[in-house]
């Protein structure tokens with residue numbers, strides 16, 4: 001079951017207009033919240049980021065935060081699986097005329113669609129995954145979680161074709177993030193990650209991992225990371241709501257460090273799992 005514009009429907013029956021601006025222009029924003037044993041993780045933070053994405057594109061938020069939370073909780077109990085990935089988006093609706101400026105008096109399209117959550121298996125966590133790199137050819141507002149996902153589609157497809165799970169992006173000689181994840185770099189026991197800016201998505205998992213480093217005495221520096229530092233790293237990890245903390249053990253065919261999942265990746269993954277379980281129990 002999903003939610004579309006005020007109705008709860010089976011996915012097969014959910015239809016939007018062919019002229020939806022999400023479809024024509026990517027004119028909308030989205031979120032993905034992981035749900036463990038029917039408990040959404042960091043929902044408030046995802047809703048806050050949605051508010052910020054909506055405000056940035058001047059699309060009025062269709063619901064107050066409490067209403068979003070109510071709808072999401074209502075949908076979570078309707079599913080027949082416990083661990084869920086709750087996708088939701090708001091587009092600027094559909095107007096008869098295909099014109100770029102905002103249309104007047106058009107209702108937004110609201111979709112909330114939970115699907116089974118697929119996190120990396122224990123085996124994938126233990127072996128890590130391979131990545132390629134690419135120049136970051138995206139725009140300069142990567143802080144907006146926008147529906148314009150063609151760069152991520154092309155970058156993840158390029159990775160998939162060569163048996164890799166992620167594409168690490170560099171802009172002007174510096175690390176930005178992954179195609180659909182944030183990136184952390186380890187060198188000599190210190191964790192590095194780029195600061196929030198218009199060049200990266202402010203990841204919810206990124207925030208959790210930073211907090212976990214800070215609260216557990218793991219040395220961390222939030223600063224610009226040069227491409228050469230990434231290529232000379234002892235460890236690389238990608239983080240996202242669905243991949244959690246996942247080690248990258250190969251970049252462009254070369255081993256990262258000694259080519260196995262490093263001690264800090266293991267530690268942060270363990271801290272993340274522990275934190276997640278604690279939050280879910282409380």
Ligand code: PMP
Nearest residue numbers: 180181182201203204205240241
């Ligand atoms: N950066 C990009 C470009 C992403 O698409 C994502 C995940 N959708 C992330 C970072 C990670 O964000 P989060 O931890 O909130 O899932």
